[in-house]
Amino acid sequence: MKAHIITIGDEILIGQTLNTNAAFIGEKLTNSQIQVSASSVVPDDEEIILKEFKRTLDSNDVVIVTGGLGPTHDDVTRKCVVDFFQTELVENEEVLSDIKKFFESRARILTETNRSQALVPKIAVPIRNRRGTAPGYWIEQKGKIFVCMPGVPHEMKNMMETFVIPKLSGMLERKSHISISNLLSTGIPESNLFDRLGNIDELLQGAKMAFLPSQFGVKIRITVECATEEEANNKLVEIEQKIRAKVGRYIYGKNDDTLEGVIAKLLIDRGLKIAVAESCTGGLINNRLTNVSGSSKFLERGIVAYSNAAKVELLHVDEDTIQKYGAVSMEVARQLAEGVKAISGSDIGLSVTGIMGPTGGTETKPVGLVYIGICDATICTAYEYHFGDDRLLNKDRTSQAALEMLRKNLLGISYED
Amino acid sequence: MKAHIITIGDEILIGQTLNTNAAFIGEKLTNSQIQVSASSVVPDDEEIILKEFKRTLDSNDVVIVTGGLGPTHDDVTRKCVVDFFQTELVENEEVLSDIKKFFESRARILTETNRSQALVPKIAVPIRNRRGTAPGYWIEQKGKIFVCMPGVPHEMKNMMETFVIPKLSGMLERKSHISISNLLSTGIPESNLFDRLGNIDELLQGAKMAFLPSQFGVKIRITVECATEEEANNKLVEIEQKIRAKVGRYIYGKNDDTLEGVIAKLLIDRGLKIAVAESCTGGLINNRLTNVSGSSKFLERGIVAYSNAAKVELLHVDEDTIQKYGAVSMEVARQLAEGVKAISGSDIGLSVTGIMGPTGGTETKPVGLVYIGICDATICTAYEYHFGDDRLLNKDRTSQAALEMLRKNLLGISYED
Numbered sequence: 042m043k044a045h046i047i048t049i050g051d052e053i054l055i056g057q058t059l060n061t062n063a064a065f066i067g068e069k070l071t072n073s074q075i076q077v078s079a080s081s082v083v084p085d086d087e088e089i090i091l092k093e094f095k096r097t098l099d100s101n102d103v104v105i106v107t108g109g110l111g112p113t114h115d116d117v118t119r120k121c122v123v124d125f126f127q128t129e130l131v132e133n134e135e136v137l138s139d140i141k142k143f144f145e146s147r148a149r150i151l152t153e154t155n156r157s158q159a160l161v162p163k164i165a166v167p168i169r170n171r172r173g174t175a176p177g178y179w180i181e182q183k184g185k186i187f188v189c190m191p192g193v194p195h196e197m198k199n200m201m202e203t204f205v206i207p208k209l210s211g212m213l214e215r216k217s218h219i220s221i222s223n224l225l226s227t228g229i230p231e232s233n234l235f236d237r238l239g240n241i242d243e244l245l246q247g248a249k250m251a252f253l254p255s256q257f258g259v260k261i262r263i264t265v266e267c268a269t270e271e272e273a274n275n276k277l278v279e280i281e282q283k284i285r286a287k288v289g290r291y292i293y294g295k296n297d298d299t300l301e302g303v304i305a306k307l308l309i310d311r312g313l314k315i316a317v318a319e320s321c322t323g324g325l326i327n328n329r330l331t332n333v334s335g336s337s338k339f340l341e342r343g344i345v346a347y348s349n350a351a352k353v354e355l356l357h358v359d360e361d362t363i364q365k366y367g368a369v370s371m372e373v374a375r376q377l378a379e380g381v382k383a384i385s386g387s388d389i390g391l392s393v394t395g396i397m398g399p400t401g402g403t404e405t406k407p408v409g410l411v412y413i414g415i416c417d418a419t420i421c422t423a424y425e426y427h428f429g430d431d432r433l434l435n436k437d438r439t440s441q442a443a444l445e446m447l448r449k450n451l452l453g454i455s456y457e458d
Numbered sequence: 459m460k461a462h463i464i465t466i467g468d469e470i471l472i473g474q475t476l477n478t479n480a481a482f483i484g485e486k487l488t489n490s491q492i493q494v495s496a497s498s499v500v501p502d503d504e505e506i507i508l509k510e511f512k513r514t515l516d517s518n519d520v521v522i523v524t525g526g527l528g529p530t531h532d533d534v535t536r537k538c539v540v541d542f543f544q545t546e547l548v549e550n551e552e553v554l555s556d557i558k559k560f561f562e563s564r565a566r567i568l569t570e571t572n573r574s575q576a577l578v579p580k581i582a583v584p585i586r587n588r589r590g591t592a593p594g595y596w597i598e599q600k601g602k603i604f605v606c607m608p609g610v611p612h613e614m615k616n617m618m619e620t621f622v623i624p625k626l627s628g629m630l631e632r633k634s635h636i637s638i639s640n641l642l643s644t645g646i647p648e649s650n651l652f653d654r655l656g657n658i659d660e661l662l663q664g665a666k667m668a669f670l671p672s673q674f675g676v677k678i679r680i681t682v683e684c685a686t687e688e689e690a691n692n693k694l695v696e697i698e699q700k701i702r703a704k705v706g707r708y709i710y711g712k713n714d715d716t717l718e719g720v721i722a723k724l725l726i727d728r729g730l731k732i733a734v735a736e737s738c739t740g741g742l743i744n745n746r747l748t749n750v751s752g753s754s755k756f757l758e759r760g761i762v763a764y765s766n767a768a769k770v771e772l773l774h775v776d777e778d779t780i781q782k783y784g785a786v787s788m789e790v791a792r793q794l795a796e797g798v799k800a801i802s803g804s805d806i807g808l809s810v811t812g813i814m815g816p817t818g819g820t821e822t823k824p825v826g827l828v829y830i831g832i833c834d835a836t837i838c839t840a841y842e843y844h845f846g847d848d849r850l851l852n853k854d855r856t857s858q859a860a861l862e863m864l865r866k867n868l869l870g871i872s873y874e875d
Contacts, residue, residue, distance in 0.1 A: 052670050052679065054494045056485030057640070060477050063499070068473030077471045079506065081498040082480070085668065089496065113652045115668040146826075147844050154649045172846065193671060195851055253474055262474065323748025324741035327762045331740025334816055334849055336764070342772065343762030345744045351759035351802070355772070385768070399751055432751055 042213055044070050045097040046080035049090060049108035049118055050192055053082045062107045062197055069201050073210050074219055075103065085109055090121045098185050103209065108192030110175040112154045122162050122178060122189055130160040136167050136176045143174055165189075168204045172196045179208070186212075219266045220273035222281060225298060226291040227258030227445050228458075234259055237288050244283055248276065256437045257300075258291075290454050293445065300444045301329040307451045308339035315447065316385035318344045318356055318377040320368065320394040321411065325440045342385050346377065356380030369394050369406055374414035374423035382416045389450065390416040393443050395426075397435045409435060413443045415450055424456060459630055461487050462514040463497035466507060466525035466535055467609055470499045479524045479614055486618055490627050491636055492520065502526055507538045515602055520626065525609030527592040539579050539595060539606055547577040553584050553593045560591055582606075585621045589613045596625070603629075636683045637690035639698060642715060643708040644675030644862050645875075651676055654705050661700055665693065673854045674717075675708075707871050710862065717861045718746045724868045725756035732864065733802035735761045735773055735794040737785065737811040738828065742857045759802050763794065773797030786811050786823055791831030791840035799833045806867065807833040810860050812843075814852045826852060830860045832867055841873060 046066050052058040063080045070077050078101055083093045097104045109118030123130060137159035144151045158174050161167045168177030177190040177200045188205055190197045231254045238244060253260040263280055267273035285292060294303045308315060317326045327343035330336055344355050349368055352358040358376040366372045374394050382390025395411030402408035408430050414423040428438045449456055463483050469475040480497045487494050495518055500510050514521045526535030540547060554576035561568045575591050578584045585594030594607040594617045605622055607614045648671045655661060670677040680697050684690035711720045725732060734743045744760035747753055761772050766785055769775040775793040783789045791811050799807025812828030819825035825847050831840035845855045866873055
């Protein structure tokens, strides 16, 4: 089954918006054994869109379109679908009912413009939108499948996951099976990871591997193709085990895991509570931990102690220590962790203090210098890190290093390399 | 001048890497008055690449290709260029000298594989690579321009900025000028915005407008094409003024502005300090405010008061009030804002409390219910909001609504719709 992805929208073409939709759809299709033959981006222009529908449907089994389904004048996709399939718009009762409920739940008044979104091409099975108002369309014609979804990422994602992928998967005839796994590492550079894995060909035995680095770590992608699903999965497990044997201490999870999610599970399983005192990350670590549903079970409070006064008043850091070593120091990191543990009555206190840039660096304390402190029932310690000169990347890197220190603490892995 | 952008690479197609190259090139071309007609992504497959070269050159003046120029087996673009233009590879002395210097400067040994990168299609003018080893190609044939660059973003960007854009701009006969502006709105749904703008054609007078919604608000993009730059800019200003006259209170900025950046500027200009007490957003609002460089000028501390104990102990919320109205209530939001203002000695206190989901909702207090409190020198108040059922989107929406309330406070705009 060959698929093409079309993204409609000037904003993508002129570089105002990154095409995250095509990436998401490409990944979901690939994971479902559907080959993505190519993808394209076209402007909000009816003539060009119609040509692209024709060109891509001619040479693919599936065409997936996003964008241009909103309620305003510049949303031309629905009109193009009607023209292309020579069909007409009909009001769909189920969709209208969804739209009405959506507006009721938000205590908003339904306008004519909104109501018009219940008009669906007659030939299409509407795909319900549980996160917005514009429905998607599923059209089957002459053995081809044509899917159309809104461009708003979270609306599209929900439709892909709950409707499109299950339906396509059900239609698939499988001749071989591809299994993919992504191991998530952090705290080790790509080249070191590569060196530690040794002879790659021997390790992979015909499977494929790719390294995808970011400020959060390196994703190791392993792709295995075998005659059956069982065979592919077994081979994948075998390779994974070999990789873990060599660099396992850096691997915090796989696939859709997040570091904060992995930590949340560890904390909840053990009935432990954590509190975080953030200086330079300004709330990012607490934000990440509370992204996990159920975070109130392990996180009771957090402090953004940006100023020295906040460090002293809220977290009982010693004023003389700040005077002597500076707010960005090993000793202050340690006291921040100790303070936040004490005031919250948590089992573990975590802290960060550093210089995120672009300004504020000095000869002895350059931009990118960070101290991370951790304090549990038995030990209170801090470590020094050196990151780069981009403020937002430094915040990400610092939050990741702090959470990774917490993970190592919980699993009894040494902090030292 | 019409251009098409081709990105070559499986990693883009299967969604492991976001296509930032196409976005960058699209933006640079647009800013240089070159129309991007469409863009596409194709796999590392010679047959498909050759077909794509033909298809796109047939209908465009310029085709810009990135990816697949590296030294390893899966980089097939150079071979495709040689085949497509029926030319041959010749060693280019200038390129070879660049490669040698690159390796010398990094104290690395030049291998045969590296040396082979000095082989350039005879028909091409090589584009020097100042950040890596693979040169780009500039090919002119039959009145068409074909440009090929490596996929490594910083290598490609340097070639675009120092060679491709200046050369294309020099060839351009300017018959008209395009100016683009993006107005950033929040707190009003796309459809309401559309309705309030009234007669769009009258408003635009031939210009184009697009709405780009997300959980943070709706971006309004206006595109104007006129004979001269001055004329286009004047018309743009005129349309912007008309839009602002109708929906100006919802517009917090334009183009690359962020809501937190706009607020930071207002706070710094007035010498005001803000403190935020976050319950349901768990640190996100403080994180956004500290993303702005120089945030220590206006933000001194922040509290993530997740538990009732934290609300009472740190922010002096009345325990009886929590008992009577619940932690998610108008009254508690008000007291949180008051408390954080008081303990930090700030000029303004901001607070949020709510139910982000997916669990924790009740009949009377459903998931998505949020109260935002704000307290300044003269007034302490709170408002009720209703968002959706996705935890992370709700955190984004809540942070945006709270920051927007702060902006309105600073500008003396009424909170009521």
